[in-house]
Amino acid sequence: MSTPTATPAQAYQLISDFARYPELTDAVKEVTVDDSEPDGGVVSTWTVFFRNGLLTWTERDLCDPVARTITFTQLKGDFAVFEGVWRITEADRPDSCRVTFEAAFDLGIPSLADLLDPVADAALRDNIVRILGGLLGEIQVVDDAVAGGREPGGRGRGV
Numbered sequence: 001m002s003t004p005t006a007t008p009a010q011a012y013q014l015i016s017d018f019a020r021y022p023e024l025t026d027a028v029k030e031v032t033v034d035d036s037e038p039d040g041g042v043v044s045t046w047t048v049f050f051r052n053g054l055l056t057w058t059e060r061d062l063c064d065p066v067a068r069t070i071t072f073t074q075l076k077g078d079f080a081v082f083e084g085v086w087r088i089t090e091a092d093r094p095d096s097c098r099v100t101f102e103a104a105f106d107l108g109i110p111s112l113a114d115l116l117d118p119v120a121d122a123a124l125r126d127n128i129v130r131i132l133g134g135l136l137g138e139i140q141v142v143d144d145a146v147a148g149g150r151e152p153g154g155r156g157r158g159v
Contacts, residue, residue: 003136008097012068012088014135015099018044018061025134027127029054040064043075051123057082080108098142101128 003011014024021028027049034043045058057077063070068089074082084103091098103124132139 003091003097003099003132003139005137006097007095008068008088008090011097011099011136012065015086015088015132016063016065016070018042018046021131021135025131027130027134046077048127050127055079079105081106099132099136099139 006014014020018031019033021031028046029049030045030047032045034045036042039062041060041062043058043060045056047054047056055078057079058075059072059077059082060075061070061072068087070086072082072084072086082103082105084101087100087102089098089100090096105124129139129141
């Protein structure tokens, strides 16, 4: 996704400010951020509107403002596995940026994975678009790949 409304530094600042998500986007009900860890990591607990319900999880986030990346790993919650990374890079113009979200998830129901994963992929993609729209204003989806799901070998697809 890209946005013509924020520089990479501005977008990174907004995306890494998890506690403000509920006031900036209607896709997130609540985020609680615990104290920062010495390595730049934080522990955050999320409640997100997901399809017709709520998903809740706690994750460890490692924020790197120099590389403008945020790597996350679920510690506990509604997913069996949820991990990934946000990357904010320069775009074609100096006042714009590209935001990439990559994730792998496993809903923990192997017998229904073929049925549920595509639905969850679409819902996750919709939520990320809503979140970025709320945080950054105008956004443009430039890559139709969707995050999530588990591919053979256990890695998620790109976002």
